[in-house]
Amino acid sequence: MASELVPIFIMGKKYEVPSTLTIMKAMEYAGYRFIRGCGCRGGYCGACATVYRKPGDYKLKVGLACQTVVEPNMYLGMLPFYPANKALYELDKVKAASETIISLYPEVLRCVGCNSCTRVCPQDLKVMEYVSAAAKGDLAKAAEQSFECLMCGLCATRCPAGIVHYYVGMLARRLYARYLLPEDPFLPQRIEEIDSGKYEGQIKEYMKMDKESLEKVYRDRPFDLE
16 A cells, blocks of 8 residues: 655655655655765664754754654755864873863853753763763763764754763763773784784675675674684
């Protein structure tokens, strides 16, 4: 059975699209061609941030176009990227401490605790919590809680304090990995093996495999490697 057609408005122009489509697929159905802002199409890269409004609702809503399903009469527009300020720093010249976070992103101290950033996150991350942890110098917690961040920018669009949460999370992860995370004792050995070309033949074999064969290799991989 064919899907019901519903009206949506893209950049102010009305289109009739199948009700089962995501915003991204609906835009392509309407004739738009994605050159930027499409990315992985699977909800992992965060490239397709979208702003939309529903009839009778005064609030602007946001989401990922590859995951959000269209609704009748929604008005929408794409955000190919979010124009946020990124602090410049040399990782080897900063400390793994709260003062580094605050000096580079002082806006974290303006957080009003509204939790809008957490509510809007398509990954359901505890955004406000990891920003607070970073500001307090708990880089381990900030790194862990922000690890799956897509950097889509939607949190920053809703922040009244002007915090760029995903850049704060990135800095916390970098500081934690560089200064606090214990080094894997097998890492130098593995790097040496890679540089020596030990795995080149295996990689070439993988490149010849189809998707099903690769999935089987992944599922059946041993977990007791040394």
